[in-house]
Amino acid sequence: xxxxxxxxxxxxxxxxxxxxxxxxxxxxxxxxxxxxxxxxxxxxxxxxxxxxxxxxxxxxxxxxxxxxxxxxxxxxxxxxxxxxxxxxxxxxxxxxxxxxxxxxxxxxxxxxxxxxxxxxxxxxxxxxxxxxxxxxxxxxxxxxxxxxxxxxxxxxxxxxxxxxxxxxxxxxxxxxxxxxxxxxxxxxxxxxxxxxxxxxxxxxxxxxxxxxxx
Amino acid sequence: xxxxxxxxxxxxxxxxxxxxxxxxxxxxxxxxxxxxxxxxxxxxxxxxxxxxxxxxxxxxxxxxxxxxxxxxxxxxxxxxxxxxxxxxxxxxxxxxxxxxxxxxxxxxxxxxxxxxxxxxxxxxxxxxxxxxxxxxxxxxxxxxxxxxxxxxxxxxxxxxxxxxxxxxxxxxxxxxxxxxxxxxxxxxxxxxxxxxxxxxxxxxxxxxxxxxxxxxxxxxxxxxxxxxxxxxxxxxxxxxxxxxxxxxxxxxxxxxxxxxxxxxxxxxxxxxxxxxxxxxxxxxxxxxxxxxxxxxxxxxxxxxxxxxxxxxxxxxxxxxxxxxxxxxxxxxxxxxxxxxxxxxxxxxxxxxxxxxxxxxxxxxxxxxxxxxxxxxxxxxxxxxxxxxxxxxxxxxxxxxxxxxxxxxxxxxxxxxxxxxxxxxxxxxxxxxxxxxxx
Numbered sequence: 001x002x003x004x005x006x007x008x009x010x011x012x013x014x015x016x017x018x019x020x021x022x023x024x025x026x027x028x029x030x031x032x033x034x035x036x037x038x039x040x041x042x043x044x045x046x047x048x049x050x051x052x053x054x055x056x057x058x059x060x061x062x063x064x065x066x067x068x069x070x071x072x073x074x075x076x077x078x079x080x081x082x083x084x085x086x087x088x089x090x091x092x093x094x095x096x097x098x099x100x101x102x103x104x105x106x107x108x109x110x111x112x113x114x115x116x117x118x119x120x121x122x123x124x125x126x127x128x129x130x131x132x133x134x135x136x137x138x139x140x141x142x143x144x145x146x147x148x149x150x151x152x153x154x155x156x157x158x159x160x161x162x163x164x165x166x167x168x169x170x171x172x173x174x175x176x177x178x179x180x181x182x183x184x185x186x187x188x189x190x191x192x193x194x195x196x197x198x199x200x201x202x203x204x205x206x207x208x209x210x211x212x213x214x
Numbered sequence: 215x216x217x218x219x220x221x222x223x224x225x226x227x228x229x230x231x232x233x234x235x236x237x238x239x240x241x242x243x244x245x246x247x248x249x250x251x252x253x254x255x256x257x258x259x260x261x262x263x264x265x266x267x268x269x270x271x272x273x274x275x276x277x278x279x280x281x282x283x284x285x286x287x288x289x290x291x292x293x294x295x296x297x298x299x300x301x302x303x304x305x306x307x308x309x310x311x312x313x314x315x316x317x318x319x320x321x322x323x324x325x326x327x328x329x330x331x332x333x334x335x336x337x338x339x340x341x342x343x344x345x346x347x348x349x350x351x352x353x354x355x356x357x358x359x360x361x362x363x364x365x366x367x368x369x370x371x372x373x374x375x376x377x378x379x380x381x382x383x384x385x386x387x388x389x390x391x392x393x394x395x396x397x398x399x400x401x402x403x404x405x406x407x408x409x410x411x412x413x414x415x416x417x418x419x420x421x422x423x424x425x426x427x428x429x430x431x432x433x434x435x436x437x438x439x440x441x442x443x444x445x446x447x448x449x450x451x452x453x454x455x456x457x458x459x460x461x462x463x464x465x466x467x468x469x470x471x472x473x474x475x476x477x478x479x480x481x482x483x484x485x486x487x488x489x490x491x492x493x494x495x496x497x498x499x500x501x502x503x504x505x506x507x508x509x510x511x512x513x514x515x516x517x518x519x520x521x522x523x524x525x526x527x528x529x530x531x532x533x534x535x536x537x538x539x540x541x542x543x544x545x546x547x548x549x550x551x552x553x554x555x556x557x558x559x560x561x562x563x564x565x566x567x568x569x570x571x572x573x574x575x576x577x578x579x580x581x582x583x584x585x586x587x588x589x590x591x592x593x594x595x596x597x598x599x600x601x602x603x604x605x606x607x608x609x610x611x612x613x614x615x616x617x618x619x620x621x622x623x624x625x626x627x628x629x630x631x632x633x634x635x636x637x638x639x640x641x642x643x644x645x646x647x648x649x650x651x652x
Binding site: 053054056057058060061062063064065067068070071072073 | 271272274275276277278330340342393402404452511517518519520
């Protein structure tokens with residue numbers, strides 16, 4: 001087991017770096033947009049409300065009115081709110097918390113469709129990026145199967161922009177070499193002169209290293 | 215024989231209920247209490263509209279006027295004028311101007327004023343309800359002012375305001391008085407059906423010259439009994455200290471017996487229970503100590519809440535409202551004065567300003583109120599005046615025909631008749647303990 005452990009993070013550094021960049025950068029961008037949206041959306045609303053002095057007074061008075069009512073009529077306690085995650089809300093009045101809760105909900109609604117769009121874009125981006133890797137891997141796999149079945153005329157054809165072009169090129173060169181060798185062997189085998197055919201085959205196979213040479 | 219007599223003497227000495235002696239404040243204490251009362255008066259002078267006389271609910275910017283605060287303001291101006299702290303004519307004219315606005319301009323429904331009015335136009339704001347309890351506080355202040363200026367236009371208008379109230383209408387066909395009415399929702403689904411600050415409202419409703427509430431409504435409300443740390447209390451659901459004080463700012467309950475219940479003693483027991491309750495949490499909240507107590511409805515770090523103790527709701531978070539302990543001064547003079555001195559000597563920098571003590575503080579959250587509330591200042595001023603000035607507010611209010619009618623119709627009479635007809639000797643009324651300076 002120990003021998004199979006990967007010792008290097010970067011097996012194919014350019015490939016992995018490109019992949020990381022193509023995944024990480026969009027994710028970072030998405031996070032930044034989301035955080036920026038939340039930040040601007042929520043605190044923009046809050047600051048907007050409180051920057052206006054008259055509105056702030058009204059908000060505080062409205063809070064107080066409800067608090068008076070609740071103190072006098074002993075109305076039901078509020079349920080769980082996302083605002084309770086913020087320690088700062090401990091110092092807010094109940095009505096103030098309600099107002100902030102409404103602002104939070106409004107902001108959430110406003111950015112919900114943007115998040116949905118981001119989600120779709122992210123999904124598409126991920127598929128697009130992964131397709132450039134998964135597609136070649138599929139073609140590699142199919143070609144290996146063809147070779148296993150004895151089809152040495154098969155070649156790997158990748159789309160422009162796919163990952164793995166160098167590997168495919170090398171593999172195609174290798175399979176082409178094997179194809180050529182096998183073709184030569186096949187041609188030699190068809191020579192009526194058995195001795196010459198055997199010599200030719202032997203000459204072709206001599207440089208080839210196989211398990212039988214051990 | 216001698217031994218038996220000695221044992222009997224010891225038993226009598228230690229087992230007979232103690233006759234608590236009146237607390238006599240020192241000249242320094244009287245000076246401080248007077249200063250606080252005078253400073254508290256400034257709230258009503260500065261925060262009542264110069265034209266309408268309507269008083270702001272809070273010193274906070276943007277606060278509307280409150281009719282309850284305005285009621286306290288009317289009383290405060292009359293008291294301030296009588297004490298010579300403000301010129302007599304100035305006080306009289308401000309009271310008269312306010313009453314005229316209340317009579318002619320202030321929005322009301324069947325005599326019940328809306329809880330919050332615009333201080334300039336006297337029109338309803340914030341969709342507030344035509345409030346029964348707040349109207350009662352306003353009328354109490356008006357009628358008290360009338361007593362300070364007998365035979366004047368002030369007394370006349372105060373009575374007119376009182377007479378136009380339709381108390382039966384506010385009962386909405388029930389045996390209780392409804393808490394309020396709005397044009398949008400009509401009668402609120404809440405009634406004054408259990409003990410709290412309702413007694414002043416009930417007294418004015420039953421004793422009213424026009425459209426009074428039937429005397430049965432006085433007996434109808436629930437008197438739930440509870441016990442905390444040996445203090446038996448007919449308690450309010452919130453357990454807030456103010457509920458045991460508001461009615462007592464105007465009405466002298468000493469000697470009035472309600473089926474054996476003495477509501478003055480009840481408020482004293484409630485005050486002691488409230489203090490004991492907060493003391494039991496002294497280890498948890500830094501703001502609670504033997505001289506720092508008073509759990510009552512007030513502003514707090516989380517907004518305005520009905521803070522209170524057992525028996526009752528017992529909502530508390532370490533927030534202390536100075537007005538609560540101070541306004542119990544007629545019930546627990548020694549303890550209240552000790553608290554008052556403690557607050558002033560230790561926290562004046564944070565909690566004391568031009569208008570007296572601010573709303574509340576919470577040491578655990580390093581929170582200090584930056585506002586004064588009109589009703590907090592009002593109850594403080596009236597209770598301090600009763601304490602300092604030989605129960606003058608009680609004497610004037612108890613001599614109202616309406617109050618005498620309420621006492622008679624509800625069978626509370628007893629000694630109170632004597633109190634009202636003569637100068638209500640506080641010592642006679644409470645042989646066990648007069649909280650006031652004699």
